[in-house]
Amino acid sequence: MSEPTPGFDVPEAPPLLEEPVEPKEPNSYFGIIALSLLLLLLISLSLANYLGSGRESRTDFSKHHTTFRSVILQVEAPKRAGSKSIGYPLDALVTPMKELKEQAQAEPEAAALLATMHFERNEPVPPELLKTLNEYQEKPPKQDKQSAKPKPGDAVPLDDTTKYKLIAEAYAETPPNLERAKVIYDKLQSSKFAFRWAGVHALERAGSKTARVEGLPTSKITFSVVVTSIWALGIGLGIIALIGYLYMRISGNWLPKGHPVGTLTQPEGDRLAMCAARILATFFGTQWIAASLFLPAMDAEAAMALATGMGIVAAIWIASLPFSQSKPSLIRLSFSRQDLGKNILWGVGGALANLPVLLIVALISNLIFSWLPPAEHPISVELQTNQSPLTLLVLFFAATIGAPIIEELTFRGAMLPGLVRLMGRPVLATVVVGLAFAAIHPTGIPAWMPLAMISITASILTNMRGSLIPAIVMHATHNLLLVILTLAIF
Numbered sequence: 001m002s003e004p005t006p007g008f009d010v011p012e013a014p015p016l017l018e019e020p021v022e023p024k025e026p027n028s029y030f031g032i033i034a035l036s037l038l039l040l041l042l043i044s045l046s047l048a049n050y051l052g053s054g055r056e057s058r059t060d061f062s063k064h065h066t067t068f069r070s071v072i073l074q075v076e077a078p079k080r081a082g083s084k085s086i087g088y089p090l091d092a093l094v095t096p097m098k099e100l101k102e103q104a105q106a107e108p109e110a111a112a113l114l115a116t117m118h119f120e121r122n123e124p125v126p127p128e129l130l131k132t133l134n135e136y137q138e139k140p141p142k143q144d145k146q147s148a149k150p151k152p153g154d155a156v157p158l159d160d161t162t163k164y165k166l167i168a169e170a171y172a173e174t175p176p177n178l179e180r181a182k183v184i185y186d187k188l189q190s191s192k193f194a195f196r197w198a199g200v201h202a203l204e205r206a207g208s209k210t211a212r213v214e215g216l217p218t219s220k221i222t223f224s225v226v227v228t229s230i231w232a233l234g235i236g237l238g239i240i241a242l243i244g245y246l247y248m249r250i251s252g253n254w255l256p257k258g259h260p261v262g263t264l265t266q267p268e269g270d271r272l273a274m275c276a277a278r279i280l281a282t283f284f285g286t287q288w289i290a291a292s293l294f295l296p297a298m299d300a301e302a303a304m305a306l307a308t309g310m311g312i313v314a315a316i317w318i319a320s321l322p323f324s325q326s327k328p329s330l331i332r333l334s335f336s337r338q339d340l341g342k343n344i345l346w347g348v349g350g351a352l353a354n355l356p357v358l359l360i361v362a363l364i365s366n367l368i369f370s371w372l373p374p375a376e377h378p379i380s381v382e383l384q385t386n387q388s389p390l391t392l393l394v395l396f397f398a399a400t401i402g403a404p405i406i407e408e409l410t411f412r413g414a415m416l417p418g419l420v421r422l423m424g425r426p427v428l429a430t431v432v433v434g435l436a437f438a439a440i441h442p443t444g445i446p447a448w449m450p451l452a453m454i455s456i457t458a459s460i461l462t463n464m465r466g467s468l469i470p471a472i473v474m475h476a477t478h479n480l481l482l483v484i485l486t487l488a489i490f
Contacts, residue, residue: 025267031274032422035415038277042284043439050373050444061109062374064096066489068117068194072216073224080218093117104129108136108160112167116194119201125171133168137161158190167195170202181206185215193489227488234481235359238352245353257466259417260333268324269421275323275330276414282318283406287311305394312402319409334413334468343465347473354457354478358450365449375447380486399483404475411437411455412462412471430459454478 074089097117103110111132115125138160166184169176176184185199196215203211248254261272290307298306320331327333379395411433419429431452438451458471 025265027266028270029422031270031272031277031418035273035277035280035418038280039436039440042280043436046440046442047445049442061100061107061113064100064113065192065194067092067096068113068120068197069489072120072193072197073221076212076216077221077225080221090121093121105132108133108164112164112198113194115167115171116198116201119171120197127173130168130171133164136164158187163188163191163195167198170198170205175205176202178203178206178208181208185211224488227484231355231481231485234352235355238355238357241349241353242356245349254464256463259420259463260336260466260468261327261330261413261417262333264417264421266421268327269418271323272330272414272418273422275319276410276418278318279315279406279410279414283311283315285311286314301388301390301394305390305397308394308398308402312406315406315409319413323414330409330413334409336467336469339465339467340469343467343469344473346461346465346470348477350457350461350470350474351477351481354454354474355481357457358453361453362450365446368449369446372445375444377441377443377447379483396483399479400476403479404472407437408458408462408468408472408475412458413468416459416462430456433459 071089071092074092078084097114100110100114100117104114105111105128111129115129115133118125118129166187170181170184175181181199181202184202188196188199200211200215203214208214245254264272287307287310290310291303294303294306297303316331320329322329379399415436416429416433419432420426423429423432434452434455435448437455438448441447441451443451454475458474461470461474462468464470
């Protein structure tokens with residue numbers, strides 16, 4: 001380097017301009033804490049409802065109800081078609097009858113089922129069964145301040161005491177006359193299929209020649225056969241879809257696009273957790289407040305439909321708000337028209353591929369938790385006894401539109417990426433989200449494993465396609481198939 005020339009001052013070089021550094025936002029954990037507390041509250045309420053549901057028995061008779069209906073379908077379907085039954089369908093009742101006989105003295109439901117099966121097999125109904133049914137007294141239900149008060153003209157629900165006395169009357173030593181048999185039949189229509197069939201037996205004993213067609217219309221038989229065929233086809237296609245997906249993933253032809261929210265900072269991950277908490281709190285809070293306002297003044301079904309709709313709209317509005325300064329809303333990130341057709345196909349394919357897996361997981365879960373009360377979803381329970389047009393409309397909307405959108409926005413849209421960022425372990429976060437998703441459902445512990453499997457499948461679809469649309473379609477397809485199956489069975 002040359003020395004400076006004497007007599008000349010060398011100016012100092014100006015300092016280099018440094019790029020402004022934005023201050024780093026401090027880590028936050030308020031969102032994950034709020035979400036954890038809310039989930040604990042919802043899970044506690046779900047478990048309290050499940051374990052303290054007022055069932056006097058932990059015995060599950062649902063399989064016997066299903067077996068009985070299946071046998072009736074096998075007996076009646078060939079008759080309506082003008083052919084003979086294949087084999088002896090009524091022999092399928094022998095094993096259930098042996099199981100029910102051990103419990104019939106203490107369990108009125110077992111006694112009612114056993115009486116119905118005896119008569120269907122042209123066997124005399126043992127008097128001790130009728131005694132159990134006539135002596136049963138239902139405990140008075142607890143008063144609920146939120147429940148709607150009956151109004152003039154409202155149908156009075158059939159209590160268990162009346163139901164079992166009607167079934168005993170249907171099989172009494174002296175048959176009812178036709179007028180009384182019609183009363184028995186009409187009143188039992190709000191019960192499960194096997195007990196509705198006791199009303200059919202009452203009509204037959206009174207001399208009716210069309211009782212079976214009235215109790216099980218030919219259109220209902222056709223519907224059940226079609227739905228069963230669709231499910232069998234769906235399971236077969238699901239196995240093919242699952243094998244195809246595994247092959248394409250292993251071969252590297254299908255690579256995941258990642259979650260639609262993209263890369264997150266720690267504070268953004270926490271804000272997403274808070275967003276999930278806000279969606280859940282808004283949905284349940286709005287629904288509860290609206291139900292409290294509408295139930296005293298409106299029909300119960302209409303009030304709950306309106307309350308549910310308001311909860312869905314409010315929750316979607318929360319999801320439409322930006323959760324970060326650098327990120328748009330969850331709605332804008334998760335929904336896109338790009339590859340819409342492919343994403344819908346992925347959702348349907350995911351639902352089919354999940355069917356065989358769900359069947360296996362459900363069987364394992366039932367074996368593990370056989371000592372617990374059976375799992376029941378309120379929608380399935382409602383459909384077993386109430387299939388009015390308004391009920392079907394409300395439950396169809398809730399199961400196939402409302403629940404998929406709200407739950408996918410909450411668990412896969414907000415909670416999953418938030419936990420992945422906060423925990424740093426995608427697989428663990430996916431499992432945690434699956435367990436939380438399962439536990440808040442009002443079904444019971446035996447259903448947790450299948451529900452968690454649905455959540456895991458939805459998480460995989462979201463990560464593979466970079467969109468919530470496949471997960472929502474999968475969720476809606478799954479719920480639709482279950483609603484249709486419930487209608488076909490009951």
